[in-house]
Amino acid sequence: MNTCISISGLGKKYRITHRDAVKYKTFRDEIVRISSNFIQSIAKRKILTSNIYEEFWALKNIHLEIKQGERIGIIGKNGAGKSTLLKLLSRITVPTTGKIELYGHLASLLEVGTGFHPELTGRENIYLNGAILGMRRNDIAKKFDEIIAFAETERFLDTPVKHYSNGMYVRLAFSVAAHLEPDILIIDEVLAVGDAAFQKKCLGKVREVGNEGRTILFVSHNMDTIRPLCQRGILLEKGKLIDDGDISSVITKYIQSYESNQYSIHSYTSREGIGGTKITDVFIEKIQDEVTTTSSISIKIDALVDKEYQNGKQVDIGIGIDTIDGRRIATVVSSWAGCSVYTGGKLLVSKCKIPCLPFVPGRYLISVSVIYNNTMLDCIVHCGEFTITGNNNNVFLTKRNSLHGDIDIPCQFTYTSHSG
Amino acid sequence: MSDSQKTRITIQAGQTDTRYWKDLWLYRELFYFLSWRDLVVRYKQTAIGIAWAILRPLLTMIVFTIVFSKFAKLPSDGIPYPILVLAALLPWQFFSNAFTEASNSLVNDSQIISKVYFPRLIIPASSIVVSFVDFTISFLLLVAMMIWYQVIPDWRIVFLPLFILLTCFISLGAGLWVAALNVKYRDFRYVVPFIVQIGLYISPVGYSSSVVPDKLRVIFSLNPMTGIIDGFRWSLSGGKIYYHTHSIVFSVIAAILLCVLGFYYFRKSENTFADII
Numbered sequence: 001m002n003t004c005i006s007i008s009g010l011g012k013k014y015r016i017t018h019r020d021a022v023k024y025k026t027f028r029d030e031i032v033r034i035s036s037n038f039i040q041s042i043a044k045r046k047i048l049t050s051n052i053y054e055e056f057w058a059l060k061n062i063h064l065e066i067k068q069g070e071r072i073g074i075i076g077k078n079g080a081g082k083s084t085l086l087k088l089l090s091r092i093t094v095p096t097t098g099k100i101e102l103y104g105h106l107a108s109l110l111e112v113g114t115g116f117h118p119e120l121t122g123r124e125n126i127y128l129n130g131a132i133l134g135m136r137r138n139d140i141a142k143k144f145d146e147i148i149a150f151a152e153t154e155r156f157l158d159t160p161v162k163h164y165s166n167g168m169y170v171r172l173a174f175s176v177a178a179h180l181e182p183d184i185l186i187i188d189e190v191l192a193v194g195d196a197a198f199q200k201k202c203l204g205k206v207r208e209v210g211n212e213g214r215t216i217l218f219v220s221h222n223m224d225t226i227r228p229l230c231q232r233g234i235l236l237e238k239g240k241l242i243d244d245g246d247i248s249s250v251i252t253k254y255i256q257s258y259e260s261n262q263y264s265i266h267s268y269t270s271r272e273g274i275g276g277t278k279i280t281d282v283f284i285e286k287i288q289d290e291v292t293t294t295s296s297i298s299i300k301i302d303a304l305v306d307k308e309y310q311n312g313k314q315v316d317i318g319i320g321i322d323t324i325d326g327r328r329i330a331t332v333v334s335s336w337a338g339c340s341v342y343t344g345g346k347l348l349v350s351k352c353k354i355p356c357l358p359f360v361p362g363r364y365l366i367s368v369s370v371i372y373n374n375t376m377l378d379c380i381v382h383c384g385e386f387t388i389t390g391n392n393n394n395v396f397l398t399k400r401n402s403l404h405g406d407i408d409i410p411c412q413f414t415y416t417s418h419s420g
Numbered sequence: 421m422s423d424s425q426k427t428r429i430t431i432q433a434g435q436t437d438t439r440y441w442k443d444l445w446l447y448r449e450l451f452y453f454l455s456w457r458d459l460v461v462r463y464k465q466t467a468i469g470i471a472w473a474i475l476r477p478l479l480t481m482i483v484f485t486i487v488f489s490k491f492a493k494l495p496s497d498g499i500p501y502p503i504l505v506l507a508a509l510l511p512w513q514f515f516s517n518a519f520t521e522a523s524n525s526l527v528n529d530s531q532i533i534s535k536v537y538f539p540r541l542i543i544p545a546s547s548i549v550v551s552f553v554d555f556t557i558s559f560l561l562l563v564a565m566m567i568w569y570q571v572i573p574d575w576r577i578v579f580l581p582l583f584i585l586l587t588c589f590i591s592l593g594a595g596l597w598v599a600a601l602n603v604k605y606r607d608f609r610y611v612v613p614f615i616v617q618i619g620l621y622i623s624p625v626g627y628s629s630s631v632v633p634d635k636l637r638v639i640f641s642l643n644p645m646t647g648i649i650d651g652f653r654w655s656l657s658g659g660k661i662y663y664h665t666h667s668i669v670f671s672v673i674a675a676i677l678l679c680v681l682g683f684y685y686f687r688k689s690e691n692t693f694a695d696i697i
Contacts, residue, residue, distance in 0.1 A: 011433075014695065063659045075615075087694065088431070090536070090537050091429075091431060092533075092534065092535070092536065092537050093691070093692075093694045094431070094691040094692075094696050095431065095432075095433045096433055097433045098432075098433055099430065099431065099432045099433070100429075100430070100431040100432075101428065101429070101430050101431075102427075102428070102430075102431070103427070103428040104427055105427055106429075108537075110535045110536075111535045114531065114532055114535045114536050115529075115531070115532045115536070117457055117461055119460075119461045119464045119465070120457065120460065120461065124457075124460065128453050128457055131449050131450045131452075131453040131454075132450060132453075132532060132536055132538070133536065134447070134450075134536075134538070136449060137449050160464075183427075242638040377612050386620070393691060400580070
């Protein structure tokens with residue numbers, strides 16, 4: 001088979017600005033800072049010296065060879081460089097080092113409905129979105145009936161999409177993209193939207209596209225969708241390619257490396273709360289590699305306590321669990337659970353064991369906080385995460401949808417049948 | 421699939437994209453669709469719709485005629501004052517709309533820029549087209565007014581397309597430049613309305629260039645819109661409005677300079693748009 005994508009020595013460097021490296025408390029300080037910087041900048045003939053730049057390699061030294069017709073799952077944590085890789089391949093941004101060679105027409109689907117305009121009708125948006133994704137007008141016209149049939153929105157074709165329901169919007173948007181027919185298709189987590197029935201239809205479409213000999217690069221956090229769709233997996237970590245091989249083995253490696261780890265958040269700056277304590281580490285400890293609804297996890301939180309709070313203050317440790325789209329589904333607080341936590345020195349180490357996780361399979365985010373006297377001292381939103389894999393995945397993929405709720409209550413059915 | 425075998429794209433660090441012009445041609449339909457989108461969206465959910473393109477210059481013309489002709493008693497150089505104002509208002513509004521829209525175009529479409537690749541030049545260029553459509557509609561008003569006042573242009577009218585083209589180039593050059601700058605420094609969001617507002621006073625829109633003292637004439641002509649506006653009046657009025665040759669020279673120089681600089685800066689910074697927008 002022919003080589004389709006060839007990547008050598010690819011790297012992408014970003015510059016991140018730390019504006020709040022030094023905390024400015026009042027507006028007056030801010031003015032003083034700005035004016036002194038202004039004077040300095042004139043003296044040095046340099047603009048914006050107040051910002052401290054840090055260089056950061058989102059991707060470094062990636063070598064990859066992809067053959068035509070391969071379906072590849074790209075796996076990695078948040079910030080591992082998955083999206084950067086996709087952006088480089090789809091030419092949205094340029095690499096800092098290295099080289100990419102693409103053979104064939106590439107289309108990327110980093111978002112569903114890019115460029116959809118709420119004021120335009122469904123019909124108009126199909127043409128606009130198609131043109132943005134690189135389709136010719138003739139091609140769109142030829143595929144038009146297929147697109148609306150797939151989206152199941154024939155009746156609303158001449159209604160502005162601002163009146164569409166969320167589901168209809170997503171269906172139409174995906175449908176346009178699904179009929180692109182590129183040689184290489186790049187998909188980023190877009191299938192996480194829409195109801196389960198449509199998701200299944202989309203996955204079917206992607207599989208069909210793959211069977212036509214097209215190359216597919218697929219990014220998802222949902223291992224249950226990646227596993228059946230892809231043959232080959234690529235694992236990224238901190239911008240480096242650390243594993244490349246059969247999809248099952250890569251997923252296993254990812255879950256092992258990822259899911260039993262420690263979140264060191266010592267240098268986090270995006271904290272809420274008035275200060276007084278500082279959460280430094282969060283550990284999510286698991287018994288098994290894969291977390292299911294019946295497995296237990298422990299969350300260990302290490303915090304540094306300032307002097308003024310060290311003399312036996314009663315504080316609360318709070319842990320919140322959110323769904324990936326930010327909905328809070330559970331909150332646990334130490335005192336609600338009957339545990340009074342007292343400070344007594346510089347360090348405060350607490351641990352919370354949760355014996356079961358009756359949530360539907362998916363990714364969940366953890367937020368932690370330290371509370372004193374109803375005041376938030378320190379809070380870090382979404383500092384850690386875990387993934388629940390289903391006990392019987394197929395049910396969740398095919399039948400279950402968001403209308404059925406987030407909770408998976410353990411239950412046992414019994415029945416009797418009578419004939420009279 | 422057959423022609424796909426030919427497509428081969430090489431993306432290499434630090435190398436300028438040689439396919440840019442080819443891509444621009446490939447995406448020519450997107451250029452059309454973006455212009456069309458802006459045109460359709462512009463007058464959606466408005467009661468009188470496209471009539472705004474007539475109403476805005478009409479109302480401005482009435483106000484300017486009253487203020488400058490009736491109150492300030494400025495000379496009209498032998499043509500009816502409303503025609504004097506309208507002949508200047510059309511290129512001015514074309515420039516100010518095109519320039520403003522083009523400068524904000526990239527930031528307004530940041531969603532698309534960060535998710536899909538295509539030559540970014542299409543975005544500001546298509547907003548010039550939208551302003552040009554407005555200009556064409558407003559032009560009908562001018563034609564009607566000229567018939568009403570019985571102002572008949574002579575052979576000089578053949579130069580009018582040249583002045584229109586010049587306005588296009590000045591708007592495009594300035595628009596490209598500021599659009600690219602706006603991506604990095606949002607300050608330009610505040611600079612552009614200021615330039616447009618001040619420009620209305622320093623360009624001969626509400627008054628004739630003949631009221632400008634000779635001492636200030638050269639400085640006055642440095643504004644590229646001065647030459648264009650005078651040119652519009654000159655070609656439409658059958659030469660009744662005196663025309664200063666040096667002002668058109670400045671306009672041509674400005675158009676070339678703005679286009680070269682604007683295009684150069686745009687191409688230079690285009691690669692990083694998605695990273696910083």
